[in-house]
Amino acid sequence: MKGNEAIGEAAIRAGCRYYFGYPITPQNELTAYMSKRMEEVGGVFIQAESELAAINMVYGASAAGGRAMTSSSSPGISLKQEGISYMVGAELPGVVVNICRGGPGLGNIAPSQSDYFQATRGGGHGDYYTIVLSPSSVQESADLVFLAFYLADKYRNPVIILGDGFLGQMLEPVEFKNPAFGRLPRKRWALTGAKERPPNVIRSLYLKEGVLEKRNWELSKKYERMKKEVRYEGIYLDDAEFIVVAYGICARISKASVLLLRAHGLKVGLIRPITLWPFPSGVIKEVRDKIKRFFVIEMNLGQMVEDVKLAVEGRTSVSFYGRPGGGVPTPEEIYKVIKDGKGYF
Amino acid sequence: MEKAIFKRPESLYETPFHYCPGCGHGIIHRLIAEVIDEFGIRERTIGTAPVGCAVLNYDYFNFDVCECAHGRTPAVATGIKRVRPKSVVFSYQGDGDLAAIGIAEIIHTALRSERITAIFVNNCVYGMTGGQMAPTTLLNQKTQTTPFGRDPKKAGFPLRVCELLATLDGATYIARTALNNPKNVLKTRESIKKAFLTQIEDVGFSLVEILSPCPVNWKLSPVDSIKWMKERMIPYFPLGEFKTPFAK
Amino acid sequence: MGRPFQVIIDKERCKGCGLCINFCPLNLLVISNEINKRGFHYATVRDNNRCKGCAQCAIICPDVAIEIYR
Ligand SMILES: Cc1ncc(C[n+]2csc(CCOP(=O)(O)OP(=O)(O)O)c2C)c(N)n1
Ligand code: SF4
Ligand code: SF4
Numbered sequence: 298m299k300g301n302e303a304i305g306e307a308a309i310r311a312g313c314r315y316y317f318g319y320p321i322t323p324q325n326e327l328t329a330y331m332s333k334r335m336e337e338v339g340g341v342f343i344q345a346e347s348e349l350a351a352i353n354m355v356y357g358a359s360a361a362g363g364r365a366m367t368s369s370s371s372p373g374i375s376l377k378q379e380g381i382s383y384m385v386g387a388e389l390p391g392v393v394v395n396i397c398r399g400g401p402g403l404g405n406i407a408p409s410q411s412d413y414f415q416a417t418r419g420g421g422h423g424d425y426y427t428i429v430l431s432p433s434s435v436q437e438s439a440d441l442v443f444l445a446f447y448l449a450d451k452y453r454n455p456v457i458i459l460g461d462g463f464l465g466q467m468l469e470p471v472e473f474k475n476p477a478f479g480r481l482p483r484k485r486w487a488l489t490g491a492k493e494r495p496p497n498v499i500r501s502l503y504l505k506e507g508v509l510e511k512r513n514w515e516l517s518k519k520y521e522r523m524k525k526e527v528r529y530e531g532i533y534l535d536d537a538e539f540i541v542v543a544y545g546i547c548a549r550i551s552k553a554s555v556l557l558l559r560a561h562g563l564k565v566g567l568i569r570p571i572t573l574w575p576f577p578s579g580v581i582k583e584v585r586d587k588i589k590r591f592f593v594i595e596m597n598l599g600q601m602v603e604d605v606k607l608a609v610e611g612r613t614s615v616s617f618y619g620r621p622g623g624g625v626p627t628p629e630e631i632y633k634v635i636k637d638g639k640g641y642f
Numbered sequence: 643m644e645k646a647i648f649k650r651p652e653s654l655y656e657t658p659f660h661y662c663p664g665c666g667h668g669i670i671h672r673l674i675a676e677v678i679d680e681f682g683i684r685e686r687t688i689g690t691a692p693v694g695c696a697v698l699n700y701d702y703f704n705f706d707v708c709e710c711a712h713g714r715t716p717a718v719a720t721g722i723k724r725v726r727p728k729s730v731v732f733s734y735q736g737d738g739d740l741a742a743i744g745i746a747e748i749i750h751t752a753l754r755s756e757r758i759t760a761i762f763v764n765n766c767v768y769g770m771t772g773g774q775m776a777p778t779t780l781l782n783q784k785t786q787t788t789p790f791g792r793d794p795k796k797a798g799f800p801l802r803v804c805e806l807l808a809t810l811d812g813a814t815y816i817a818r819t820a821l822n823n824p825k826n827v828l829k830t831r832e833s834i835k836k837a838f839l840t841q842i843e844d845v846g847f848s849l850v851e852i853l854s855p856c857p858v859n860w861k862l863s864p865v866d867s868i869k870w871m872k873e874r875m876i877p878y879f880p881l882g883e884f885k886t887p888f889a890k
Numbered sequence: 891m892g893r894p895f896q897v898i899i900d901k902e903r904c905k906g907c908g909l910c911i912n913f914c915p916l917n918l919l920v921i922s923n924e925i926n927k928r929g930f931h932y933a934t935v936r937d938n939n940r941c942k943g944c945a946q947c948a949i950i951c952p953d954v955a956i957e958i959y960r
Contacts, residue, residue, distance in 0.1 A: 315724060341724045345717070346750035353714035353747075357721020360708045361688070361729075365721065383711050488706040488722060490729055492685035498700045500691070500709040647895065647958040648948040659953055663905035663930070668952035824913055824949040857907075864907035864952075 300435045301326035301465040304394055304458070305334060307442035308366050310473050313392070314340035315365035317354040319347055321373045322406045323462035324396035328368065348373040352380030352393070359389040360499040362487030364446060368394035370462070371412050372403060374420075381455050382421030385516075386501025388486075390449035392442070394458045396465040399623035407623025408463035410545060413600035416459050417574040424513060426520045429457045429573040431544045435469035440476075441571070447478040452523050453486075459573060461596070463546040463625065529577035530569040533559065534584055537566030539635060542581070542605050543594040544570045546625070551594050553628035558635055565635060573601070578608035590614040592635050597621050651675035653684045653704050660698065664864025666821045666854025667696050670763060673831045674732070675703065677838055687730045688722050690715045694736035695769040713744025716751035719758045730841060732759040738768045741777035741801050748807070752847045755812035759837045760849040762803060765856035766875065773859030777801040780878055785859070800878060804851050808884035814846025816885040820853035822871040826881070836888060845887045853879055895943035896959045897935045903955035904932035910947035910956060916940055919947060 298306070305327050308316070316335055318328035328344070335342035341358075345351035351367045358365035369377060374395045384391055397412045399405040419425045428448050432438040438460060445456040488497055503509040530548075532555065534540070543551040548569035558565040566584075570577050581591075591609060593602040593616070602617040609615055618634045620626050650656070653675035659668045678684050687705045691697050693712035700707035710718040715733040723731040733751075740748050740762050748760060767785055768774040774787040778800050782791035792800075807813045815837050819830035830852055837848035853875050855867040862870055883890075897918075899910075904926065910933055911919045918941055922934045933955075935941070941958075948956040 315721070317721070343720070343724070343754070346746050349714060350717040350720075350747050350750065353711060353717035354721035354724075356710075356714075357708065357718035357723075358725045359721070360718070361722040361725035363721075363725035365725075379711055380714070387709070488688045488708055488729075489726065490686040490688065491705045496700070496704060497706045498709070499707075500700070502697060502709060504698075644896075644959045647943050647960055648945045649957050649959075650954050654954065658903045661952065663952075664907035664909060665952055668954065669950070672954050821950075824946040827949050864909055865912050868909070868912075 298435060298468065298471050299326050299465070300438050300460065300467045301396065302330045303435045303439045303471045304368070304442050305330035307439035307473055308392065308446070309334050309338055309340070310475055311364070311443045311446040313364045313366050313446060314338065315355070315358040315363045316340070317343050317345050317351040317365070317367050319345050319351050319369065319373060321370045323398060323465050324368050324370050324394065326465065327394065327396070348376035349379060352377040355391045356380050356384055356389060359384065359391045360387070360488050362484045362489060366392040366394070368396065370396045370398045371400050374412060374415070378421035381427065382419070382423050382425065383501055384455045385425040385427065386423065387499045388453040389455070389499065390453055391455045392445045392449055392458065393455055394460065397459060397461045405623045406462060408461035408546060408596065408625055409623050410461060410547060410596040411621065412459065413573065413595070413597060416457050417576070425516065426523065426574055427455050427457050428523055428526060428575070429459050431459050431571060431573050432464060433545050433549045433569065435464070435467055435471050438464060439471050439473055443476055448526060450481045452519060454519070454523065459545070461546055524575040526572060527575040527577050527579065528571040529580055530571060531566065531580060533566035534568070536564050537584070538564040538589050539592065540566045540568055540584065540588050541592045541594060541635065542568045542601070544573060544601065547594050547596050550626060550628055551631050554631035554635065557628060557632050563636070576604045576608070578604070581605060581608035585609050585612045588613050590616060590638070593617045594626065594631055595619045596625060651679045653678040654702055655704050657701055659702060661695065662858040664855055664857040664867060666765065666852065667763065669821050669827060670761065670852055670854065671699060671702050673827070673834055674761060676831060677834045678705070680835070681838060681842070683730050686728060688726065690719055690733045692735045692739045694739050696734055696736065696763070697770070699734060713739050713742070714747055715739060715744060716747040716758070716760060720751055720754070720756050723756060723758050727757070730838060732761055734761045735763065736769065737764045737766065737776040737778040741803055749810065752807050752810045752813040752849070755814060755846040757841050757844060758847065759841050761834070762849055762851040763854045764803070764851050764879065765854045767856050767859045769856050769859055780874055802879060804884045807849060812847055813849065813885055814887050815840040815848035817883040818851040818853070818879060818881050820871055820876055820881055821855065822853070822868040822876070836886065840887060893960050894939050895941040897938060897941050897947065898957045898959065899933055899935060900955045901926045901932040901934070902928070903953045904930060905953055906930040906932055907952060908933070909950045909952065913946045913950050915944065915946065916942065
């Protein structure tokens with residue numbers, strides 16, 4: 298199954314019955330898949346008039362208590378930032394998939410990781426975070442969709458799945474395991490009609506002096522709780538002298554390089570963040586003192602490397618190697634970077 | 643026993659409105675609440691609050707309300723309605739919200755014939771932000787951003803929303819009314835009723851454009867404002883039903 | 891003639907916009923010399939006994955400040 302379709306099927310199996318999209322390459326398979334499957338399962342599919350409309354339909358559907366989702370690629374995700382910010386402000390769950398492509402501007406349709414900053418720093422206006430999940434295979438794309446819906450409901454916050462064109466187009470076998478998560482509370486806040494209860498209001502406006510400040514402090518406590526959801530994969534960390542940090546498809550390519558380097562006797566390990574926010578700083582802090590150098594590999598000009606540096610806190614060296622604008626590094630390329638012991642900076 | 647001839651509808655809280663003296667938003671809130679009471683649908687109504695002077699309408703409406711981003715109200719209402727098809731969902735929008743930043747949303751919501759009702763408050767101006775030009779600002783009308791009067795060569799022409807939407811197949815009930823005298827207020831109420839009915843009976847998309855005074859930003863007294871409506875606004879924005887599923 | 895109509899103006903809600911005064915066909919309403927808590931000269935009924943209960947004042951009132959009983 299194609300990565301994009303696997304995301305769609307997993308969403309349906311996770312109980313998502315409301316999908317709102319707008320065409321953009323390289324995620325079109327997902328929108329097309331949803332148009333067919335929503336019909337079959339009696340759900341709602343709308344091809345919206347824009348990404349602005351699509352995310353605001355998600356906002357409305359979520360406000361009414363539905364499990365809703367939208368997907369797009371970088372330029373469309375820029376437009377969705379408005380709605381994502383409002384969803385965070387109004388504490389509405391929802392899943393937003395970004396099958397990232399090259400930018401800035403119209404960029405290109407090649408796979409890219411150029412939206413890392415946008416995804417992990419809130420992305421829209423205001424002062425907030427969303428959980429960002431980064432799959433590195435078709436199987437994991439599906440798995441993380443189940444998790445995304447669960448976490449979105451658990452924290453009443455949108456969750457971002459940050460993929461790329463490579464993953465979206467990739468064909469791989471996939472098994473849909475609907476994992477048993479914890480129980481979720483009832484959505485008593487949802488707009489269902491004020492029957493036998495006082496009216497519910499979904500809002501993010503707090504004009505009275507000090508009220509928004511207080512509320513944002515409360516939200517910050519929620520972000521702190523969300524940090525417990527950190528996930529990563531670590532390989533060869535026990536004896537590693539060098540560590541590659543990479544995520545998504547880049548991590549998958551880097552893994553091949555790490556195996557090659559190991560075969561040549563270099564003690565290299567790999568840390569693959571699965572949650573980009575919360576960032577797995579903990580594991581980096583644990584190992585940093587025995588590591589000679591971290592190599593951060595990204596398909597951009599160097600974004601996650603800043604998080605790695607924040608976690609390393611200057612205790613050891615951090616090098617970066619990246620391919621912006623749709624370039625995809627090969628395992629040999631990464632192998633060479635590490636073998637030669639240098640990145641771009 | 644005392645009999646009430648005229649009384650506050652139950653779908654409105656007692657909280658006094660924060661609107662300026664003579665503002666039309668208060669009348670419109672009351673009319674919506676009256677219609678909801680009359681249909682007995684308060685417990686299944688979901689309203690929206692737009693970015694604009696009516697952003698706090700949930701302080702007055704005694705039913706569920708969803709605040710929306712500027713102009714996105716019809717998209718949000720679409721999302722709500724698709725999840726709760728049995729609810730009665732309405733968007734409440736100013737002319738900046740509906741006719742400028744949200745014009746795409748309202749057109750496509752009408753094209754999809756979403757079973758929602760749009761209450762469109764046309765006061766020829768951006769109220770909340772201090773009286774800038776709206777898409778509906780009349781020619782020669784002075785606003786904060788058309789200090790010499792709206793000049794079509796520089797600022798374009800006013801938009802007639804009902805006429806535009808009436809060309810769309812998905813638009814089912816489209817009417818324009820005004821709040822310039824009690825008779826027209828009652829007609830507005832009738833139109834709101836028909837619009838809600840269009841939704842309740844699952845016939846299609848409905849919109850009522852209500853010409854509404856904004857004395858503060860027109861820099862007129864409330865009484866002069868309603869005269870201005872008659873002399874200037876109504877000639878440019880003719881009243882009536884542009885589309886209706888009901889027999890006339 | 892049945893019972894008289896009673897126009898009750900909630901003076902604290904009234905903002906003195908004058909629309910009710912403008913539309914009362916019998917000119918029964920006036921702006922008070924007094925001000926309410928929010929600082930508005932509010933509308934008040936001059937002569938309740940003559941009111942014919944047409945509700946024009948209440949219908950146009952932007953602040954739901956007027957209720958009419960009989
Ligand atoms: C995206 C965005 N742009 C601009 C604004 C600022 N803004 C607030 S209200 C408003 C216009 C309101 O005018 P209208 O919709 O006519 O409603 P009114 O206040 O007249 O009732 C604008 C531009 C905003 N809140 N969000
Ligand atoms: S600015 Fe205009 S629209 Fe806004 S409350 Fe005042 S009168 Fe009403
Ligand atoms: S009900 Fe009619 S007659 Fe009586 S005060 Fe109001 S407008 Fe005048």
